[in-house]
Amino acid sequence: MRVRLDGKDHFINRLGRFDDPVARARALSISAEIWSDAHQGGLDPTLNRYRPLVDGKDLDLLEALRQLMEKKNQARVTHTYRTVLRFGCSIKSKQDVDFFIEWMEQRGLAASTQSTILSTIRSVQPKNKALHKVHVKVPHRCVHQEVLSKKEIQQVLEDLKSNEEWFYPCFFFWMSTGLRNSELIGLTWDAVRLDEGEVLISKTLKRDGTATHRRIWGSTKTGKSRVVPINPQVVEMLRQHRLRMQELAMNTKSGLVFITPRTHRHLYDSGLEHVWKRSLRRLGLPIRRLYSQRHTFLSHALALGNSPADLAAVAGHRTEQLLNTYAKPTGRVLLPNW
Template sequence: MARRGDGIEIRENSIRITFYIDKERHRETIKVDGKPIPPTPANLKYARRLAAEIRDRIKYGSFSFAEYFPASGAGAVTTLSEWLDVWLSSQRLEHSTLKGYNTCANFWKRSIGDKSIKTLKLLTLKKVIASRPDLTGKTLNNYIMALRQALDLAVSENLLSENPAANLPLVKYQKPLPDPLDRDEAEAIISSMLKRDEQVGNMVEFWMFTGLRTSEIIALKWSNVDLRKGRSLISETVVLGRHKVSTKTHTAREINLNSRAMAALKRQAVHSRMAGEHVFLDSRHGTPWEHERAFRRAFWEPCLKRLGIRYRRPYNMRHTYATIMLMAGITPAFAATQMGHSIEIFLRTYARWLDGSQNDMEMRRLEASFDKNCSLDVPEGI
């Protein structure tokens, strides 16, 4: 057997390709119509092209055993765990999304991973979901949607005639309302943060009065800030420590900076404008923030505990700014643009605050219409 540096192994009557996925070696024989192809010059040329294509697909996360080696990949799959691995290997996704899919796959692997995909029944899947009342509806629905996608691929590959998860109902649950800080709480947090660590306080004030997403604020660069015009371009994010040149919605937006946000930036410029490209730094190390966890544990949680303020996630500073804008009479269209929402999503999320002042006005009108001097005739015994 002759080995080549391009991942090709020449055998007596066949050609084998060697490649690696997550450091695991795979060796597959090239077949046409189920039969190994002989190592002729033309077939070796084809094998080299195929090997290079497979390496590229692996690099970009789009390789699928089911597509290239159905006999040893999808065709050999018997259990749900095995098929979920094949499905995951075929996904070309952002790192954070792929991490979420792995979590979903692991849920099903632990529950019924040893079962053959050909014997899966809707009742079995329903029992798995019903056995986990400890999980939120949102979490369970994520697991259901991931399984549907995985088994849809199995149907496409003719491994299943129908998807047993297609009719698996999503769990009904009530989405929690936004839980913003009130203005007094917001101001107390900003003041306390500034006294203890000005850089962290600057970030909190800017966050509280721009409503940026967590991933957006820790990725903000001075090159995207225009202090003269009072605007900032939001076009990059940091998710799970990885930098992305896109936002959550894959749409860049320019936001207007109010006086509070501008004041925070001008103070922060003294600390970081000449230190590097990032606006906000972890003052303990002089390095950019990689994720929310370090800020939350070292600064946010101790601050709220110190002030006796009911705990909310740092993300709720985003909700705080949205409600501040609405209570100030800002139009929903402008507010939605600043937040990076569609108007539909913004109205659905913050309808409670949008309607609040109008509802109070209508109730005052109703009360004013009552004749307080008249008495109601109430039947006896009631």
């Protein structure tokens, strides 16, 4: 079926054969709907609303998401594609979108996840008015609760040292540097300079968007390398950690610094999260996200009086972004002394 709009031909396929009376009737019905919407000012110029479903699925939307998934290789795009595929219905009209949101809620998807999915669909269907008119209200996250106090930090590290000995060096280092997850997981021994008391962050092991536990090498988030200082306690911990890895015949020249206890391969977020939450539960502390390691380090470093510009360089952020995101109460208030 061919539709001519603004001097350009548009094709709506998958209607059936021309000699099929049912397919011809469907084409006439779609033509009448397009003509009516055009005269009433409600025409969808992308024609997405008028394209028929195949086995109940919007193949045009699925194909657009699949192409975006292959291009971006991001977990959020992959999740959106798989969610829309499972939904298996149209997401063209406001009624469709409302039903889609209700369907996601019934399956326990968080409001933030629903919002991300809708945003990803909008990116491949920017002229879908129904999608732009519907917004999911996402509860505001109290990021102040992400920051552990000094006492809580000490409690967690003591617990990890006693109960999660293999992972203790990883979390001690994490709490002392505030690296991003992918930077910590991708840290290699050739980037560790113990004599200089610093580590070079120039690469990451980021998540492959198409597989949960598969990771691929990439650059830092900003695309730039940076030097992160480490204190003498961390230097000594890393020396001991290296000795232990050498006893296990691990590569301590260019291999990964932190590895899994069984396979001796790279760590992954879900495994680290299990260890982290186990420790918090044992101590009776509020459950925090894994990313609170970074929030905690940078918030305490700011509270100790470090220059925001210096910390921004260490964290790989702009100064204003660092202050907006990580300047959280830590309980460390230095009172003036007259």
